[in-house]
Amino acid sequence: MKVTASKSEEERTESVKSYKCLICLKSFIKRSQLTNHTFMAHTNERPYKCKVCGWTSKTLAYLKQHERLHVGEKNYQCSKCPSKFSCWSDRNKHFNQVHDNLWPCEICKRVFKGKEKLARHELIHSDLKNFVCIFCEHRSRTLPNLMSHIGSVHTREKPFPCAECPAEYSQSSSLKAHVRNAHRKEEWVHKCSVCDKKFPHQAVLNRHLRTHTGERPYICSYSGCDKKFPTQGELSRHNKSHVGEKKYICSICGNGFVTTAMLNQHAKIHDKKFSCNICTKMFPSAFFLKVHQKSHSEHRQFKCEECPSSFFIKGQLNNHVRKIHRKLRPFPCSMCDSRFIVQVKRDKHLSATHLNESVQVRDL
Template sequence: MSLYRPPPDPEPPQIKEEQEEICISHEEEPLVLKEETETFIKKLLKCDTCGKNFQYQSKLNRHLRAHTGEKPYFCVTCGKRFSQMIHLRKHIRIHTGEKPHPCSICGNKFNDMSAFKSHMRIHTGERPYSCSTCGKSFSQMIHLKIHMRVHTGEKPYPCDMCEKRFTNLINLKTHIRIHTGEKPHSCNICGKTFRQNSTLQTHLRIHTGAKPYSCSACGKRFSHIKNLTTHSRIHTGEKPYTCSTCGKNFSQDLSTMKSHRRIHTGEKPYICSSCGERFSWKSGLNFHLRIHPSEKPNHCST
């Protein structure tokens, strides 16, 4: 695979190593001329835009591209452009599949050193990036930046279809599937599809019977963390959901309180298909169906 290379930046002049030049001032004090000369050269190689100093012209030229936006190196496969050759070389590995940095613990391979170092923190447990507000720590800087939006309230990713906003791009992409109807994650056992991989993994427990969440008080196990949280309130007595009309508290989720509110609203969403009578709760409809001979729920044919 060939790479386009623009004319190289001029390399710094090769300075022959010499003994340090010493001269004597009028006050008989030795002066180190070479050190002063090097300092003077560094001051000359200064970025006019941000004031940063550079020792070599090639490094200054490379830095200037950050201000000009110039990207002289491009990929001959996809045309993507880069400001530095090292970034192009890393990119090329996407096309070649080269992954020169293997993990000696799990065998995973990575195409650049930064991704490899980030991966190693999974094994070491290192979390060098911590939140200054709540102290929570993270293995990657990007995860800390996303977390900080919890405190700042920043939601920089808006949905173009409903204007709902999100703290990170992954959540936005997942949300957009509500509008598009896309469900790219399918169960290989029953074929049911899901918008999120995490939802698929939860669904698979129906088939496997896995119950990874256990109650620390009684040992009962659950397939979903939500069910464990609700169950734990039996032991703690917590009732976090309150009816705004009568003040009654509930330990279960909002769907339970929604059912309770029908006492106040008079809503009757369950309809008998035979006579049209309406009921506030499903249990009321099921009891009513027994008056219709053709719909007795426990009718015996013998």
């Protein structure tokens, strides 16, 4: 049986979208929607003006959203991390850039963008080392790790130079990480609420926050050793000191190391090939030489806004402001009430004073 709509139903259907824009022919259910559309799409009027900077807006809602930028109000919080934003569009942009297609590792909780990257990472938690070096008996869990080993130990090749500084790398992934961490800091969106430092990922920020809280959640499982560490990586490096023969011997001082990576890291203290042309001091890298050479310059570009002091390095200025003007000591000792301006002094204090004590987490 054929069902037909009544005349009244047909009339209601026809009148559902009865308000049509005469400019673009779009239809609207309500007259108010047509009026708002005409104002927003077909006029240049911006009657709402910001009293601070003069910016103008077509709507009061947009103006109020803009004014939050001046007062620092951030009402739009990311659903995946603690980051907050002044407007919903910035929050959505952050979510798409940082959290879209993220895959967490169930073992160490690190997060990766893409299932393939997670799969490669999970190999580090496996005991399988199927990639064998053609020059020695070294075995690696992944092909990139094996290539890194061959380049750093046997061929000494570093075919991936940084275009912005003298750094060179044996892997393209290492170069990309270097560029992101050293030269693209303006893109970092994760900000520490204690010291205002910014980081590229939430996981990196979480590790950094432990420098303020003193938290060391990773505990050595070897009998008789109760050392604790802030990151899984530091615990893994420490565990190597319990196992394996120290067969990698430094040819200069005779110290032995479990891995070639540890030996190479140690060798840097002997390999000071970058010489200052003013005072002839030697440094292990171009970076340290560049930092040192600023001490010979009379140009102190980092000036304190609260007193006449000026500094060669931005870090010196930050320490000065925290110590002199803010009276801040954001790095607390996890064992006592001592607090420190910089992390390195806190770490030295821990080693000198509390080395054999059980580590506890203290509140800020």
